[in-house]
């Protein structure tokens with residue numbers, strides 16, 4: 001590489017040109033990362049809030065300005081589209097300022113180089129999005145561009161073209177297969193119907209790709225041989241079928257990319273590539289590691305990976321934290337002669353010292369977690385921000401209802417009132433909103449699950465959970481909430497009404513539906529949708545001019561044109577959905593509603609990729625009219641009724657600032673908020689064995705069980721098994737709450753139910769610092785004869 005700007009001028013230029021670096025220059029470790037030789041692979045082990053994204057962006061800019069690379073030669077990947085957008089924005093913003101300045105002040109060599117630089121051309125995205133883009137745009141001329149299938153469309157094809165005829169015959173699941181799969185279900189029960197079968201097989205088939213499973217070896221493993229044989233055939237039939245139509249699911253997308261890469265069929269892409277930088281490497285799976293190593297091998301690219309082993313959260317998608325932990329050895333054995341270096345970032349610029357001390361003591365709490373972390377361990381995280389006086393807070397109440405009421409009143413005081421005073425170490429401190437535009441968007445509730453209802457059990461109705469009570473309390477104070485995952489799509493009232501209206505348009509009174517073979521659950525929900533529509537239509541919703549909702553649906557049902565024009569021969573169901581939106585204001589105007597609507601419209605448009613009538617309703621085509629309705633019922637409405645469509649809140653670039661968000665801890669990865677409320681125990685009234693998996697697992701998770709089952713057919717199997725399945729399950733919970741506790745900037749508030757804090761509580765909970773050996777540092781030995789009521793060493797200021 002030819003140097004165009006002297007390396008030692010890079011950071012001084014940065015400080016001169018970009019105001020934030022004038023006041024907050026890179027610290028010594030960050031500077032070391034930016035300065036590290038471009039051609040020596042680098043592993044950055046970065047604690048929470050230590051500026052890893054900042055460093056990655058600066059290293060990419062340095063490669064352009066100092067080493068003379070062009071932005072289009074630099075690939076920078078991260079974990080979510082949102083994080084990729086953030087990286088892109090910083091690259092363009094800072095890159096533009098630097099290039100502009102150096103075009104005026106640089107040497108003539110630098111100016112000549114900069115004439116070719118366009119900072120918009122960095123290759124950024126998730127690895128999936130990059131693979132999709134490259135397979136479409138930069139493939140070899142003889143290769144086709146594959147069509148990517150959405151989850152539910154892929155599952156439908158897996159059912160119809162993979163499992164049917166192999167594993168599932170004449171409405172029955174092969175008994176051996178059912179018995180084998182029972183090891184991987186949540187309650188260890190065999191799948192009993194096709195929907196459960198698909199749900200259980202999908203993670204297994206995805207793992208075949210992500211874990212790069214040797215299927216021949218999988219087939220010959222000692223147990224469940226016939227089940228493995230059938231599943232292998234089902235998988236091969238599914239893959240062959242997708243390939244025949246040039247389609248791919250998400251797991252196969254990366255596999256296809258690796259196959260083409262290894263066969264030199266992506267040279268148009270790799271020829272131009274000179275640097276690869278990877279964020280969130282702790283959540284990389286084996287397939288992705290193979291892609292990165294292959295890219296490194298092919299282009300002898302500059303290679304930088306950044307991650308935090310303590311923040312690995314995505315085991316269920318094949319993430320293998322050991323790939324990050326052992327990165328240097330693994331790279332050296334994959335590409336002999338390489339000697340990657342490691343630099344640690346451990347200064348935290350996000351949180352107050354009180355919060356940093358709290359999450360440090362959490363991650364250090366259990367000695368049995370130590371062997372799972374990087375070696376040598378990274379230094380203890382040090383806070384760089386000053387204290388604001390607020391201690392870490394706890395709000396524990398007897399019931400979830402009272403907890404919700406008190407939380408809502410706290411939020412109201414902070415964001416709509418004069419703030420709330422709490423007791424700090426050095427006296428009272430007020431928690432107030434930021435005077436410059438602080439609003440509910442500065443706070444978030446993080447939880448293991450944000451479902452607003454707990455599924456009903458043994459005929460009981462669903463039970464409301466904290467997120468539901470909190471929504472009610474906030475709405476009663478006129479505060480809006482953003483929790484699009486709070487309820488399943490099929491349970492949301494206006495979604496039910498909209499789908500019901502579509503059903504009545506396509507198939508009035510369910511004449512076609514009645515004659516079809518549909519599962520009982522499906523029929524019940526389709527009836528619920530139709531009833532929801534009928535009740536809503538009876539309220540004569542606006543607009544009523546020129547025609548109201550009922551009149552529209554009746555006319556549509558009888559295919560009566562509303563103007564003088566004749567009824568079209570084909571009607572896209574998506575268009576029908578959008579026409580009906582006039583009567584569903586929440587789905588049009590409200591951010592949560594828009595997320596829900598997107599899921600319905602995605603179901604319609606994706607079904608067009610596999611459904612015989614391509615999400616169209618025909619008219620005047622004889623028997624096809626009826627068949628097109630049947631296929632819509634089977635391919636769009638049955639999946640909606642069976643809850644097979646997932647919402648995707650990532651479509652919402654920014655939630656309005658006056659909304660209070662609730663999200664899962666997984667979703668909060670990489671984010672930060674001034675005030676973070678972590679639900680650690682609102683579901684736990686007693687030590688119920690059914691909720692142990694959420695707090696103190698006494699058996700391995702189904703994901704860890706599957707990892708063990710596949711271990712000997714997988715190249716990283718034994719590496720994972722250095723920790724037992726139960727240890728891994730336990731450690732995943734530690735990492736989960738570590739991520740939650742390291743999100744806040746100023747205030748961290750833990751919430752839950754009182755029984756969890758009693759001195760004599762039997763509710764073991766990792767989030768409240770219980771250790772594997774059953775000890776609990778929050779309960780210190782007492783000297784009096786009577787034990788205290790509450791644990792006596794709780795490191796929280798209880799409010």
Ligand SMILES: Nc1ncnc2c1ncn2[C@@H]1O[C@H](COP(=O)(O)OP(=O)(O)OP(=O)(O)O)[C@@H](O)[C@H]1O
Pocket residue numbers: 024025026027030046047048049050051052053054055308349350669670671742
């Ligand atoms: N040298 C620095 N001086 C002051 N502030 C900094 C410095 N480096 C980073 N920051 C700030 O620290 C915060 C965290 O940085 P960043 O978002 O890059 O963290 P991260 O390491 O990616 O966090 P996480 O791993 O927890 O998601 C940001 O607000 C960033 O602007």
